[in-house]
Amino acid sequence: MVTLLGHRALGDRLKTCFIDNGLMRQDEPRRIQQIFADLGVRVEILDAQDKFFAALRGVTDPEEKRDKGITEVFGKLVRECGAKVLLQGTNYTDVEETVAGIKRQHNILAQLGIDTQEAYGYKVLEPIIQLRKPAVRAMGEALGLPQELYARPPFPGLALAARVIGEVTPERVALLRAATVVVEEELQGCPAFQYMAILHEDKVTGLRDGKRDFGHQIEIRCWDSTDAVTGSPTELPFEKLRTMADRITHEVPGVVSVTYSITPKPPSCIEAV
Ligand code: XMP
Numbered sequence: 001m002v003t004l005l006g007h008r009a010l011g012d013r014l015k016t017c018f019i020d021n022g023l024m025r026q027d028e029p030r031r032i033q034q035i036f037a038d039l040g041v042r043v044e045i046l047d048a049q050d051k052f053f054a055a056l057r058g059v060t061d062p063e064e065k066r067d068k069g070i071t072e073v074f075g076k077l078v079r080e081c082g083a084k085v086l087l088q089g090t091n092y093t094d095v096e097e098t099v100a101g102i103k104r105q106h107n108i109l110a111q112l113g114i115d116t117q118e119a120y121g122y123k124v125l126e127p128i129i130q131l132r133k134p135a136v137r138a139m140g141e142a143l144g145l146p147q148e149l150y151a152r153p154p155f156p157g158l159a160l161a162a163r164v165i166g167e168v169t170p171e172r173v174a175l176l177r178a179a180t181v182v183v184e185e186e187l188q189g190c191p192a193f194q195y196m197a198i199l200h201e202d203k204v205t206g207l208r209d210g211k212r213d214f215g216h217q218i219e220i221r222c223w224d225s226t227d228a229v230t231g232s233p234t235e236l237p238f239e240k241l242r243t244m245a246d247r248i249t250h251e252v253p254g255v256v257s258v259t260y261s262i263t264p265k266p267p268s269c270i271e272a273v
Pocket residue numbers: 066093094097103104105106107154155156157158162194228229265268269270271272
């Protein structure tokens with residue numbers, strides 16, 4: 001949304017890059033590029049997958065993943081682009097949770113006393129920092145963004161890395177991405193605020209074709225919420241849960257167990273990392 005806002009203010013003087021960190025939904029970079037091309041905004045895709053995966057190698061601590069794995073790599077890439085100012089879509093929930101010490105959202109810097117000019121060599125402009133999700137959506141609609149973009153479930157800035165418990169490797173992300181496709185296809189159009197698949201670190205014993213199969217566990221979460229500050233699990237029909245479990249265990253290689261989270265936020269969080 002800030003891309004469109006910036007484009008309205010600056011026109012072609014705004015340089016728009018989509019940093020492909022290798023952690024996005026299936027086909028996301030190209031899809032975003034196409035949607036913006038239709039709106040007359042040129043988006044350049046910067047392939048930085050190797051850099052992010054290198055920084056995430058061996059990292060299992062959630063806060064370290066956010067800081068060393070995402071924020072720092074992102075900061076370096078922006079500086080390498082030669083940008084003097086970064087337009088960033090930080091919203092109010094991001095700030096609140098970080099300042100309260102709940103979770104360091106990857107895009108919060110100034111509010112933690114970090115001078116981006118000094119640390120990264122550029123200034124950060126945050127035009128929607130006072131807004132929560134409903135207001136952000138109203139603004140997206142007013143700016144003429146397609147509904148497909150402003151009404152879709154939120155997706156965190158650190159992307160699928162927020163949903164991999166334990167080490168984030170290209171293989172584990174690929175597995176989670178495939179499970180995410182199933183969850184998003186099955187729950188598309190349902191009135192929940194947000195839904196997702198999460199890959200657990202522990203493997204469990206399963207049974208396939210009469211043989212022991214020691215495999216992965218996927219957890220599905222689906223949230224009722226308005227602004228992500230609090231949330232409760234959506235009471236999905238059991239048949240729908242069964243369909244998702246069935247599809248994931250058949251379509252995603254190596255998964256032998258699918259669970260559904262029934263814990264509200266708090267004490268849970270929306271994302272797992
Ligand atoms: P949590 O997991 O903190 O999520 O209950 C609240 C909302 O914030 C999103 N989220 C993030 N967004 N950078 C972001 O841009 C982050 O580091 C981040 N962590 C969580 C999450 O998707 C949910 O909508």
